[in-house]
Amino acid sequence: MHREEITNLTAGPSTLPLAVLEQAAKGLLNYENTGMGITELSHRSAEFVKLDNDLQEILGRHLHIPDTHSILFVQGGGSLQFSAVVLNLLARHRRFFPNLSEEERVMDYVVTGSWSAKGAEEAERLGGGAPVNIVQNGRTLSRDGKSFEQIADPKEWKFSPNPAFVYYCENETVDGIQFDGVVSSSVSGAAPLSFPFDLLPRDPADPTRSVPLDHALIFAGAQKNIGPAGLTILIVRHDLLHPLPPKTPSNIPISMDYGVVAKANSLYNTPPTFAMYVALLVLRHFEGQGGIQVLATVNGRKAHKVYAVLEYGEQRGVVRMRVKDGHRSHMNITFEVLGEGEEARFISEGTAKGFRGIKGHRSVGGVRLSLYNAVTEDQVDGLVAFILEFIDSSPSARKT
Template identity: 40%
Template sequence: MVNRSDVHYFGAGPAPLPTAVLEKATQVILNYKDKGIGLFEISHRSPEANEVLADAKQALATLLDIPDDYKVLFLQSGGSGEFSATVYNLVAIWVEKKRAKIAEEVGDDKDEVLRRLRKIVDEELKLDYLVTGSWSLKASQEATRLVGAKHVNVAIDARKANNGKFGIIPPESEWGLTPRTTVGGPALVYFCDNETVDGVEFPAFPSSLEGDDAPLVCADMSSNFISRKVDVRKYAVIFGGAQKNIGNTGIAIVILRKSLLPPHSTPASPDLLRELRLPVGPIVLDYPTIAKNNSLYNTLPIFDVWVAGQVMSALVNTYGIKKISGQEEISNEKARLIYETLDKYPNVYRVVPDKAVRSRMNICFRVSGGDADKEKAFLAGAEKKGLLGLKGHRSVGGIRVSNCKCTYNNLLYYRCFCFTTV
């Protein structure tokens, strides 16, 4: 029988959770707080469920220093669902702002308001996407599916600067962002902070998106969530699937600027969006609805929130005043150990992305130039040593070491990896 302590899992799918959390989970599944029923069985509207939500929010707020003017939401959409949610919510806000401005100018003439609004939507509605890997590409494709290609501006497609493959982030001077004018800019600017499949990570927040007048910025942080310090105030929306780095599969976490919620911002009505031939999102992806109901509009998987809360609380207790900076040091060191080993043997290993944008969380490389037999032998040898989940994504092949799956792994495992796979 293989023991849990005998293997070290590096796959990019659902996270291997801390053993201590899993051991506690077996208890709360059977009998939560001595109530005679398990956490799976309690009502999502019970005081216990609300306590689980509050504890998870507080742990995340503490780790990331989330300001009071932001809201934390839990949804069942996963990261892919948020590709759609950001479009539905932010386009509706953009449209309503335009409608209100026109109404100030023309008064109660609804036909004239609609006429002008149609023209503005047709000519000015833009959603900017920085496509630097497979996930931002999918997000841009979903936006195109929802609002149409004419409204989606792919400000960069990194493949065009890298022989048709992802692996670099072009200089910001080459980005084709929608111009910011006196009447406004794009409804959103979207980028994926860390590309899980392609091993590309933004080394820092893009300087061209800095400033108080910046358009709404949405960032997919699924696979580098709670791995480094983030200035939350720079973002209107941050989201990530919990399973990559925080918990088990089942929930997405959204950090949302409160100014995007009523009464500060009002989305366009469904009737108006239909008049403009723009999509109306499902209610379970509607941020105002989810926020108003404390993430409990529909039946939230409270156990999944509890797991995420336990993981984050453990990090709070482990790092104290260092908060997420403590975990950032560990993440950086793990990545350094592996990249230094790979770079030491260039005749054997080739790191896929450019050195300037190498992901700390998903280390993608090829063995012997991508020789299929040698990569297969590499994976087989690694498995014998208890190093699992190293096969690259099916769309790109190769080898991938996902640091995000090993938040709690001792650095010794990484030294073991570097020593045994050369």
């Protein structure tokens, strides 16, 4: 198979722009004329320290990250952050409110999909005496009581009065659920559901600020959209960055302590050097194509085209969308193909036509199409043509 014959719709690790991979291949052999490949350079070398700073600069500029926050690069993936979040945010809460009991350090989790559910489980495990409050549990609204198909109306959410922190996942990649506030991918015009920041309780440490209107922490695994696996990007507000004095007892493993990592400019221990290099190349590549605004516009169009053909398939009784309109992810589109053996046929015919990674996550089944940045609009047009042909030739299709 040649690369050009494949449309890689995998949910992560995911496709990267060819031009970036070609450049990265050169950097693997000889990075910036050092005579050494990027993976052979010390993370303490001047060249790598510059790369670390350049990556922070480009992320800061494109995401408009204010100087109240630091950008950190760590290993361990989203899953390690499920643990690190609990330990670091509870440590912050103990620092600001030393006289509260552990039972009063309530952690509010908004469970909209498989990942926020996992985050909440980890908080239960690591919270010590601090309890977890599930603000809303999307599972209870699904047909089988186990899946995630929609987010409850925010009027029904139950925040605790004084949470230590509020946790939510903006885009649930397994289930295909997103707080759809930025670009609506809705075909029918359903109202998009944004995260209801206005309902958040006030932070007693700073009553002018709701928790966490300017987020205390954002984390993202690079393997979706930004680069190879191995790199996790953290955007951390400065009131979380207080390393304890040496020898003070702490339950935070030292390389997971945001204060320690920040003090060392992400070089407390060896960061994922190659993944950071490729991330920088990816960001420069998309900057050259117009930056985030252009990406958002193109991605909105891509999602809209795929949802439109799937809604047509739904009207003809060939597919069933998994997620309620207005709550659907722009990046990870999930659905089922109806009829005995039809889903397997969709996947095998799609695979034969070069579409890869289209099977749903092993925990939920179905079909999942991930339209990350490096999936081009031309590839999406090819995908839409395939889906349309499948629908129109399906034995289970109703006449329109």
